[in-house]
Amino acid sequence: MSIEVDALVVGAGPAGLMAAEMLMAPGRRVLVAEAMPSPARKFLMAGKSGLNLTKDEPAPAFRAAFSGSASAGLEDGFGPDQVKSWAEGLGIALFTGSTGRVFPVGMKASPLLRAWLARLESGGVTLRRRWRLEGIEDGFRFATPEGPVLVRPRVAVLAMGGASWPRLGSDGAWQGMLERAGVPVAPFRPANMGFRVDWSPAMARHFGAAVKGVAIRAGAQVCRGEWVIARAGIEGGGVYAVAAAIRDGAAPVLDLAPDLDLPMLTRRFARPRGRLSVGNWLRRVLGDPVRAALLMEWARPLPASEDAPGWAARAKALAMPLAGPMGLDRAISSAGGITADALAPGLELKALPGIFAAGEMLDWEAPTGGYLLTGCLASGRRAGLAAAARLGPAPPEG
Missing domain, CATH: 3.50.50.60 (FAD/NAD(P)-binding domain)
Known part of the structure; x- marks a missing residue:
């Protein structure tokens, strides 16, 4: 016809x-x-x-x-x-x-x-x-x-x-x-895509958790939007906003405490750990179990617990080891x-x-x-x- x-x-x-x-x-x-x-x-x-x-x-x-x-x-x-x-x-x-x-x-x-x-x-x-x-x-x-x-x-x-x-x-x-x-x-x-991450088994309990109160830097771009930890990697608006820069070669860096400067965060990490496990100590310092988990996951090898400047520096500029963008x-x-x-x-x-x-x-x-x-x-x-x-x-x- x-x-x-x-x-x-x-x-x-x-x-x-x-x-x-x-x-x-x-x-x-x-x-x-x-x-x-x-x-x-x-x-x-x-x-x-x-x-x-x-x-x-x-x-x-x-x-x-x-x-x-x-x-x-x-x-x-x-x-x-x-x-x-x-x-x-x-x-x-x-x-x-x-x-x-x-x-x-x-x-x-x-x-x-x-x-x-x-x-x-x-x-x-x-x-x-x-x-x-x-x-x-x-x-x-x-x-x-x-x-x-x-x-x-x-x-x-x-x-x-x-x-x-x-x-x-x-x-x-x-x-x-x-x-x-x-x-x-x-x-x-x-x-506007997520990125694959090869998570360790310890991160499985955080799949589906929202990541809030952080900032991702990729080249000249900075985004403080919320994103999600997924089984395959990371997704969500806070990732999508800087996805093009990361896809095109910018190295992503995560700031887990963007509202605190480095000296302020160092003082937080300098508080005595006492008998707390490293994980519980980080949750207390950062005020959030998801951010603490990301620091434990991506800061390896971990600084010594008494190295407050080392922990603070990692938390303010945490390299994000991404395994490439998710597909079309x-x-x-x-x-x-x-x-x-x-x-x-x-x-x-x-x-x-x-x-x-x-x-x-x-x-x-x-x-x-x-x-x-x-x-x-x-x-x-x-x-x-x-x-x-x-x-x-x-x-x-x-």
Whole structure:
């Protein structure tokens, strides 16, 4: 079967749905093709612990969070203020937390997605599920439940995600397809991921424990966020914030007492140990069994118990012997993708005129905390607007 449409969007995540919204107009035929049984699966999964839409902070600081060859100006024209207005326009009440992170009052992603899909449907956008793109020669070839379908659009926006969380649909399978068409694609790497650690058996009782009140330094970056000791290693927001720096070669150093300077901590370690075991003594000094366990695990060979300066120095600058990043299957997002030199203004693919790309298909990355979602929405908006401009005015209704 062959069909013709004005605009095709491949991928129904945040970037694809935003592109469809920009293309939506009375009389214009807009088709969104999604490979999975339901749209925006990664968006919904991310919202299970509270949908962090964006981060309310000054533009220079917000932009500094983005990196990668295709990151320049990614959010121009659609930053935190615009994301908030857009969500409120869908009837979603928002609040801003103490760290500047912006959430729906209800915290969940599903009410926003339902309102968004309803708006697109009322605007004439058609969503097709279980349509998997198989080729782009002489049109867009899809495998569908009804059999093969060839779509011939006047313009198209590709928003098929990166390569993280492949079980939710972002498997990066499109990479070879675009490379064969002459589109440069940087190799995918995990981003916002945890790191593997070869724990000793003594750490097993701490698996699942939260690590609080510490700071990780990686190069010029410092993060005091919370993270978790997992069976496979370390994971969580406090790790993700510095993950790119560690992945790219910065040696991570853990400060177990960031609120105390070295002389103050040395005085704590100088208190008599008495009959306490080393473990109980460290728990008393540091005020936390998890931090004490990390010091015991990573400070070997351990200083003598009377060496207060040695213990304090280790606790303030504890080398973290990580065994490499966790893979793409466990990463929150991915780095790599379509490089900047493959893109014309408006995120059009130079090698494929009339085809635009958005979201995590592009070579950019950002930490969690609202940056990722804002970047996807902003790039979808830019690609959708550019594709709509290429189409020209929508035909009159009737």
